[in-house]
Amino acid sequence: MTSTPTPLVVVGDALLDHDLCGRADRLAPDAPVPVVHGTRRSSRPGGAALAACLAAADGRPVTLVTALGDDPASEVLRELLAGRVDLVEIPLEGALSSKTRVMAGDRPLLRLDDGEGRARAATGAAEDAVSRAGGILVADYGRGTADVLRAALATAAGRTPVVWDPHVRGRAPVPGARLATPSAQEARTFARRLDDADGPGDGAGLRTAARDARTLVRAWQARAVAVTLGERGALLSHGETPLLVPTPAAVAGDPCGAGDRFAAAAAGLLADGALTEAAVQAAVHAATRYVAEGGARAIATVEQPQAPEAAQGDGDTNGDAVRTAARVRTAGGTVVAAGGCFDLLHAGHVALLQAARRAGDCLIVCVNSDESVSRRKGAGRPLVPVADRVRVLRALECVDAVAVFTEDTPERVLGELRPHIWAKGGDYARTELPEQPLVESWGGQVLLLPYLDGRSTTGLARRAALAPAPTGGRPK
Known part of the structure; x- marks a missing residue:
């Protein structure tokens, strides 16, 4: 492994996330819904932008290749990313996607989604960033960034470690990816789209996850697939007998963004020359610490305290x-x-x-x-x-x-x-x-x-x- 962190290129769909956090200790008199009061609003990078910030927090230079536009959400995200990562923009058609969670403590009560913007086309600067990358993380949230750069990513996978964090709205990883990191639910959805993946599941979930991972390694032509299992850790498969990597401790907290933390840690370590098993084990530990220490809200930028x-x-x-x-x-x-x-x-x-x-x-x-x-x-x-x-x-x-x-x-x-x-x-x-x-x-x-x-x-x-x-x- 290298003594200094290898620069990483993160390719994917950036989002803008908001949290409205307060207390909920009673129901509304006119409907059986919680009343949230004492709220504070915070905003943070989401999607590929969150993954890029988490990778940069590991002390490595990070370039984020993503689609941004002229809408207000894109402008806010640019401000949040300033000084954290180098930004290579491709054009966005429509408004940047954003989501707002209404939270009572650590418990989400409601989520509001806005904006359905999609990446319009690749640029020479974006393709050049991919071609020169020493390591690549694709955070595909199904909004087109990975699609318009797919040819460049496929070429890069033949010479540099590519970690692909898929989304059910997106396409399969390019062939030759070093590691794909679907959640158990995402792996099940992708596998069911393939003819040979149907069959009964099991209550514990491990047998199903192992079967899905094996199916996806072969179908995606990936070097390995790590199915993330939340508080149980991750299941790593190269196509044969899988390796279960458990979490180091049981922790409670908001898991939002834990998958991004896992993928960012694994991508950075693979770029540094780590073996896949070692990278996945370290990524499980990083994701566990991330949840224990506050999750995505730990990197939030507070905009407006709303309680007087x-x-x-x-x-x-x-x-x-x-x-x-x-x-x-x-x-x-x-x-x-x-x-x-x-x-x-x-x-x-x-x-x-x-x-x-x-x-x-x-x-x-x-x-x-x-x-x-x-x-x-x-x-x-x-x-x-x-x-x-x-x-x-x-x-x-x-x-x-x-x-x-x-x-x-x-x-x-x-x-x-x-x-x-x-x-x-x-x-x-x-x-x-x-x-x-x-x-x-x-x-x-x-x-x-x-x-x-x-x-x-x-x-x-x-x-x-x-x-x-x-x-x-x-x-x-």
Whole structure:
């Protein structure tokens, strides 16, 4: 294998994805549908654009060859891709496809699809990028990019590793592809289109996946097919006895984009010279980490916090926190989060935050909004409004970002950040933390840190109220 990552060319259909994330704890009175409130809207690259960004996150140069137009969705996607990948555009006929998910926590409730644009024709620049590629990932979402470049891709498959991530709306991979990566459902659909693929399935799914993979290796003339099985891993077939590559751990989370993470990791490693078995095993591990660490939302760009309370901080506070967590995770670092009201910041707070920062590679502080503090602490609190509390916290050298939450407990914001470590003061040692099961659900760890005795906001406020007023001079 090469010592430095081989540049990768990603060919395929880019999409623009949106999430509307909120809470759903009741049904509408006029229909049996969930009411989603406290929503935040985020946008991110989707389809081949997501695969390209994930490949670039592995530290390799990436060129994305895709179809874009003059529509608003294409313009937004160009902005999201700027600085992440090199872009080679081919003309798009119609509007760029986009999808919007309405989410309650990690659970999608509804998806809205817009735009049916298709790639119109290849260009010389696109064909040249394919012909010079040291490794190619085809992320075919059935919207024409792979079709108009099919001849160039077929030629490239004879000299360089080509990984083909198919979609049931698209065509079969070109002959000679090093690896095809359909999901179990996609493999079943493709195999059923072939005369010799019918037959009873099995409850566990492995026998069916193995039969489908064997059928597709032969029909597609692929070197290998890896059928992705979600939380069970992947089944790799060269046409004979398959190899089951299990996930390293059971994780919970949003799986959207896990197939792109798998294909991007495998394509990069094959371009670097890895054996197919080693590339698939590493890709399974990469996809598992991806889901555990927040999935596609970890690379999202927050456009518009729609809950009024979320805007109480200093600027785009929560968006900065999400981006900080994503950046540190991408670099392989440890994200630490700590939370509290931090009303009248004192030495105990600072000691706790300094200790938390030493536990990882960044510290994100989750702060109760003014309404949340008032509900928890009673009338007259907070003493310091949230905008000022955020500003003081961000001024601390040990704090990398701040996020504001409006609820009584920080589960929602923790779900957005997905820290590796959630740090609390040692005074919680005998307390059941409501957020602990959530943090542990994605493999995170709750840690208690020593707390300086005798320091409290309530004590400071009481002493300040009892202090005598100045008798002379200018007001302090």
